[in-house]
Amino acid sequence: MTDIPAGLTRAQLHELYYWMRLTRSLEERLVSLYRQSKVVGGVFRSLGQEAGSVGSAFALDRRAGDILSPLIRNLGSILVQGATPVEVLRQYMAKATGPTRGRELNIHFNDLNRGFLGQVSHLGDMVPVMCGVTMSFKMRREPRVGMVYVGDGAMSTGAFHEGINFAAVQRLPLVVICENNGYAYSTPTRHQTAVQFLVEKAAGYGVAGEQVDGNDVLAVYECTRKAVDRARRGGGVTMVEVITFRRSGHAQHDNQSYVPKEEIEAWEARDPIDRYVRRLSEHGWASPTELMALDQRVGAEIDNALMLCEDEPAPDPASALLGVLASEPAAPLEWYRRL
């Protein structure tokens, strides 16, 4: 049995496996709920990208109060930060009991205490917002780090540019995870930017840049961990390019006919979970029984979560009026509903 890299313990290696497996299985369950039309709206997969989400989030220190802001494909990241399967199921099924009480979709929810700040749909906006979050760390001399995810597509937005430039000038403790998964909806990365690799953009902002194999969870962890430590030390912003591939479509409705079959197959062969399992076994870091136990735990947790919430009620219609302003209990009920 060879040494474990990146200063991780055996337990932590198992944890990484657990988070990736939980991410994939939970998404698979969401797809079947979607097919039974129990999900409201679409389902967005991170199939093949689980290592990028899990490995990067795992590099944060939750006890220190680090905070991340995910994108649609970072379910794994918020799970690592403490979001629970039942919360995710409730969001997708728009339950009254969900973290946003049915007001927002999928993983658009947050808990700053656990350390995740859900995004809005408008791509790029979370980069400036995470500037503010990390600015508060800096002002209060707290050794906390922020992390924000952007895709190859989101990096084309003005909001991304203004945010990362501001963070660079202020030397904020922010790690920017750039997920290069080959496509933005149907748009290949070469139509999104004239550079070959997203990491080439780092120098233009005067920030550190790293690139990593996004389908190797240990490599992602190790690389991101360096960036997190740099940020915590006051070393400022790092842009981490995670090279991976979006193996499922943009969302379940999208058969991604625009993606060459071979490309998908080539990346199937590099599946991050399969690779990690092989590595764990080869090095004797996890036994088949240990892995099976983890798989069972994942399955059980999802079953229980679904059992808990599947029949929960939809939000009370009139609750739609609550909480627009802090200073007013509710928005006025329209006159025509009072007739």
Added chain:
Amino acid sequence: MTDIPAGLTRAQLHELYYWMRLTRSLEERLVSLYRQSKVVGGVFRSLGQEAGSVGSAFALDRRAGDILSPLIRNLGSILVQGATPVEVLRQYMAKATGPTRGRELNIHFNDLNRGFLGQVSHLGDMVPVMCGVTMSFKMRREPRVGMVYVGDGAMSTGAFHEGINFAAVQRLPLVVICENNGYAYSTPTRHQTAVQFLVEKAAGYGVAGEQVDGNDVLAVYECTRKAVDRARRGGGVTMVEVITFRRSGHAQHDNQSYVPKEEIEAWEARDPIDRYVRRLSEHGWASPTELMALDQRVGAEIDNALMLCEDEPAPDPASALLGVLASEPAAPLEWYRRL
């Protein structure tokens, strides 16, 4: 008499001098009109930056139909493109006869036939707009080039980012002149970006980058000319960083107390016109009499322009209603004016 660089003729060398002198003298005249409060609004100087504007614009081919979009300090650029002193005076004095009939300020005016497209105040917006202008060149297979000016400050805007990235992906025939004049209003460049030089941003967009001494008009011409030729050849976007200094304040009202005296003095010693005069004389490219003749021509042209327009009327008030929409002759006169 030594060889003339950059394949220029003696006449062209004199032209370059003429444009720089015209720019400076016209601005000086504007300042005195401002002091007599004959100018409406502020006066923005390009003192010490004339070489950047004139040298870069001179690299365009007006016969080919090249078009540039200036910023507030690029009076020299639009003069080279054919804007006339009387138009500029009329704009600053808000005359009915001005190119915008008193609707817009200073050099916010345009003539696409002569090849300049005036900007709006919102920094960055002209980069996307010039993408469209140059896209039309490309679609029509016209060998025309576009040029857009941005300052060290304007490069922080989302509009700049979206525009140059789009131009890079489309390989548009666009030259982006980045004027690094040390300040954006009171903000030094180091508070605007974490890179030392603006040209470092070029690689992040996958475009060519050049840097040039902005107070050497021949160097600016030569460097920009390369970029223009590249664009015309289909070689795509070039970012040209012009290193210069804003020696006058942001506008006449600004005494720029925030700028160290020594810095200003150091740059006075590098005045682009003085340097060019020395160079012309040393190499025998222009005789004192020739230069004096050019000075006199400039003075006379400005005197005549001012004589022509100084007493011209202000716009007819009701003309404010005209031309909001193509489909309607005029906006409706408010009812209270009909009482």
Added chain:
Amino acid sequence: MTVVTYLDAIRDGLREEMERDDRVFLIGEDIGKFGGAFKVTEGFQERFGAERVIDTPISETAIVGAAAGAAHMGLRPVCEMQFIDFLSCAYSIITNYVATARYRADLKTPIVIRGPSGGYVRGGPFHSQNPEAAYLHTPGLKIVAPATVRDAKGLIKSAIRDDDPVLYFEHKYLYRRLKQDLPEGEEILTPIGLARVAREGKDLTIVTYSAMVHKALEAADQLSDDGVSVEVLDLRTLLPIDDAAIMASVKKTNRVLIVHEDTRTGGLAGEIAARINEQCFEWLDAPVRRVCAHDVPLPFAPTLEDFTLPQTDDIVAAARWMVRY
């Protein structure tokens, strides 16, 4: 005659104009090979080439700015917003640059910006917006919002031919649900600036537009059963507002209900109510009232969305109140 959907009509209108006028081109995200998120431009890139059907990075400001620049040079760009909710990312360049270009600088800027708007589709707060109110306030823009298959085609064609910048808000709920027979080969051009009487009536006028026209017509049917005769005015163009058509109907029915899907405060209905009050004060037998969405961001859950947005029953109840007044 062939049965076409609201979405087909937009597609056909775009295609006809691109065939008619080679200055017309399309620009937006994923509109090329993919044909757009809703497949409005499916097959266009094969048909017209990649230079007339341009895929862009995720950069709404660049899309609109580039369209404006190309329009200055004589081209006729049509921008697609993948969802109209992302139009907000181009708010500054639209209101400051595009809308003012003609006025301040005599620049021709004949661009069209179109995209899917509206709710009732479980899209949540950022895929259901009705953005008209944010642009209503900007001199120099035109805004259209088709309610019918015929106008979906007629307005996109007229918008492309119009010399002013036009925001074309199509309603995604109607895309495939609304079908109509359209005569083949007929050139359909809906005039911009003119409303349409969708139903004649004498007791009450409902002024509305886009998807709400259909709810208003449903309501009118129900009301006719209890003998209330409702006139439904489909604005079609939201800016400039067709005051003449509105006032003509007001003078006929003396009672007005304004209905829109957008939230109440600061919405289009307020402007129309003010104009009616100014121009038809003496003709009003009852206060002008509004049926709009509740003043909240549009929530995601079906129960919440259905509660927040106006429904046919709401229009019926409000109309009954109006005629009883």
Added chain:
Amino acid sequence: MTVVTYLDAIRDGLREEMERDDRVFLIGEDIGKFGGAFKVTEGFQERFGAERVIDTPISETAIVGAAAGAAHMGLRPVCEMQFIDFLSCAYSIITNYVATARYRADLKTPIVIRGPSGGYVRGGPFHSQNPEAAYLHTPGLKIVAPATVRDAKGLIKSAIRDDDPVLYFEHKYLYRRLKQDLPEGEEILTPIGLARVAREGKDLTIVTYSAMVHKALEAADQLSDDGVSVEVLDLRTLLPIDDAAIMASVKKTNRVLIVHEDTRTGGLAGEIAARINEQCFEWLDAPVRRVCAHDVPLPFAPTLEDFTLPQTDDIVAAARWMVRY
């Protein structure tokens, strides 16, 4: 008592709140060493340090987004727009992120965004804007616009203490022209949401705000000479609108003129007119009318600007028409 200008009052309000509450910080362009384009924050960076008076790159979206993130963490940011015209560059993040944060995600976002708005200063189309109408339509925001020195101070202090995002639109024409004695040491807190009767009257109510309050008062003086008694209501808060105060005055005078500097179509006056019509229809002896700027981008030349913007004589003429009606 000391004589302070409208601008001093904003500065004093900011300073008092920064002294009172160390969670309050300022962020904007050139506000540090330089003290801002209009010197509102002059001396603040020396006094409070560079971490509480933060100079930013030219990035309005980053300014607002960073403020929102810091506010989520318990801080109280005040953003300065160098000119309010550049607020449009942050339109998307304000309306989509900031305004909805509490509703969709229970996020506390107590930020203030302030800056110089308004015309009559020869600023041209991009340094004279009145942006309130573009935000009026957004549930989750509050908007205030002080007309007096006292409220300039009282509203900035209340805005900073408010738990909702507040847009604070100060009028640059008033900065140094408007002076008033303010008692030293008095804690001035103008309640957000409440209008103010600036002048009592019985024949006609003028509903207005910001710089136009002063033109309305001038008009009221002139009108009193021919025996017309005008009540002037200074809204102070534009969102939420103080319906109670408006309707109380309408029921008293039965005639309403709404005056704002902003252009007419889609402006705030339309919303108010609609509300009066809905809530006070029976009390109206004349149609509610509006005095607003002409529907054009604000031109630069003095002759054009003065023609485009409402003047005191216009209010007088309109008021005479109203009382004669």
